[in-house]
Amino acid sequence: MANVAVIGSQWGDEGKGKIVDWLSNRSDVVVRFQGGHNAGHTLVIDGVTYKLALLPSGIVRGGKLSVIGNGVVIDPWALSKEIKYITDLGITVTSENLKIAENATLILPLHQKLDSLREGSNKNIKIGTTKRGIGPAYEDKIGRRSIRLADLANKDTLSDKIERLVNHHNIILRGMGHNELNPKEVFNELLSIADEILPYKARVSSILSDARKAGKRILFEGAQGVMLDIDHGTYPFVTSSNTISPTALSGVGQNIKALNFVLGITKAYTTRVGEGPFPTEQENEIGEELGKKGHEFGTNTGRKRRCGWIDAVMVRHAIEVGGIDGIALTKLDVLDGFETIKICIGYELDGEIINYLPIASEDQFRIKPIYEDVKGWSDSTYGARSWNELPAEAIKYVKRLEELVGCSVSLLSTSPEREDTILVKDPFED
Ligand code: IMP
Numbered sequence: 001m002a003n004v005a006v007i008g009s010q011w012g013d014e015g016k017g018k019i020v021d022w023l024s025n026r027s028d029v030v031v032r033f034q035g036g037h038n039a040g041h042t043l044v045i046d047g048v049t050y051k052l053a054l055l056p057s058g059i060v061r062g063g064k065l066s067v068i069g070n071g072v073v074i075d076p077w078a079l080s081k082e083i084k085y086i087t088d089l090g091i092t093v094t095s096e097n098l099k100i101a102e103n104a105t106l107i108l109p110l111h112q113k114l115d116s117l118r119e120g121s122n123k124n125i126k127i128g129t130t131k132r133g134i135g136p137a138y139e140d141k142i143g144r145r146s147i148r149l150a151d152l153a154n155k156d157t158l159s160d161k162i163e164r165l166v167n168h169h170n171i172i173l174r175g176m177g178h179n180e181l182n183p184k185e186v187f188n189e190l191l192s193i194a195d196e197i198l199p200y201k202a203r204v205s206s207i208l209s210d211a212r213k214a215g216k217r218i219l220f221e222g223a224q225g226v227m228l229d230i231d232h233g234t235y236p237f238v239t240s241s242n243t244i245s246p247t248a249l250s251g252v253g254q255n256i257k258a259l260n261f262v263l264g265i266t267k268a269y270t271t272r273v274g275e276g277p278f279p280t281e282q283e284n285e286i287g288e289e290l291g292k293k294g295h296e297f298g299t300n301t302g303r304k305r306r307c308g309w310i311d312a313v314m315v316r317h318a319i320e321v322g323g324i325d326g327i328a329l330t331k332l333d334v335l336d337g338f339e340t341i342k343i344c345i346g347y348e349l350d351g352e353i354i355n356y357l358p359i360a361s362e363d364q365f366r367i368k369p370i371y372e373d374v375k376g377w378s379d380s381t382y383g384a385r386s387w388n389e390l391p392a393e394a395i396k397y398v399k400r401l402e403e404l405v406g407c408s409v410s411l412l413s414t415s416p417e418r419e420d421t422i423l424v425k426d427p428f429e430d
Contacts, residue, residue, distance in 0.1 A: 008225025015330035017041035030058025033251030039223030040299025071251020153299025205253025226318035237276025264324030326410030
């Protein structure tokens with residue numbers, strides 16, 4: 001049985017929700033492995049829209065096991081809110097269908113506060129974070145002072161761990177001229193939510209090993225995209241986790257043999273939320289049109305997304321470092337009606353032509369995209385379910401992209417509806 005990981009190949013928001021839902025319908029276990037409630041996945045099923053942030057997409061489908069791995073940072077209050085939201089929409093969430101790794105790091109209110117304070121106080125660099133406390137929580141994880149889910153079950157030792165954590169942050173808060181945290185208050189806050197989330201605590205690594213032995217299909221659901229990867233993205237304008245496919249394994253306690261196919265979700269154009277370099281950004285009527293037709297507003301934050309042409313250099317980089325085996329191309333219909341479509345095929349830096357993204361962010365801001373023009377199409381591709389329904393120019397665009405990024409399209413998505421998908425190669429049948 002093949003296990004599949006889905007990752008974004010751009011700056012997130014590539015339309016993973018629909019593809020993950022499409023695949024989760026055909027899998028037994030759906031696993032989140034990195035990120036937190038900074039992610040926003042929209043699923044449309046039978047006309048009902050579900051907006052998920054932290055819960056794996058499989059939760060909306062009966063009979064699937066949903067798993068949150070150790071690589072995810074979990075805000076217990078956000079989780080509780082999301083469970084209530086989804087329950088109100090008629091979805092059942094129990095300790096039978098949702099398992100959370102006992103070694104997962106928790107996001108506390110102090111992390112959210114620090115995220116906002118830093119974004120507000122940093123004059124030189126603003127990352128444009130989601131202000132959900134993601135970065136500060138990962139910092140504490142690496143700094144070996146995090147509170148993890150399992151810690152909530154050991155109340156005797158919890159207060160010592162909190163004191164250590166709070167002492168560290170109080171030095172910083174004092175330095176910034178802000179009120180210090182009271183460890184007792186943090187302890188009480190955590191106790192007030194502990195009983196709500198402890199029932200989901202599980203030995204996720206063993207559960208997934210058993211699932212594999214039983215021949216179950218596992219879907220690893222990535223969040224954000226390769227260009228937001230802490231190492232391989234547009235640092236420092238990135239999120240604080242690794243978003244590439246190996247994290248699907250380290251983020252859930254599985255070994256390298258557990259993954260058979262990596263599907264890279266790629267939007268037919270590019271968007272980005274937050275700050276940072278974006279060589280193909282169109283701050284003009286083209287960008288406005290892409291944003292309007294593509295409904296480019298954040299699922300959870302509501303922020304307007306920046307829009308531009310597709311960047312084949314970046315997608316090729318994402319394919320290489322992300323280990324992507326096949327592409328799921330989304331939102332092709334947003335390009336319907338453009339007379340000419342541009343694909344970035346290289347950059348110019350100080351008069352030199354380069355075919356890679358330079359590492360230094362100051363260079364990433366300076367590079368000028370080099371475009372190849374592709375003839376557009378006037379017919380609609382919306383809702384197409386076979387290649388025959390696509391205009392010849394749309395097929396040419398897809399084929400040219402495949403050549404430029406060095407990877408084939410496995411799936412083509414032509415509307416938010418699950419059925420409006422052209423399947424070229426089934427990722428589960430690798
Ligand atoms: P953080 O993950 O909240 O720390 O934000 C860091 C950067 O990643 C910001 O530019 C965010 O806009 C971006 N980001 C985080 N999560 C997502 C996502 O799910 N989609 C798109 N961008 C994201």
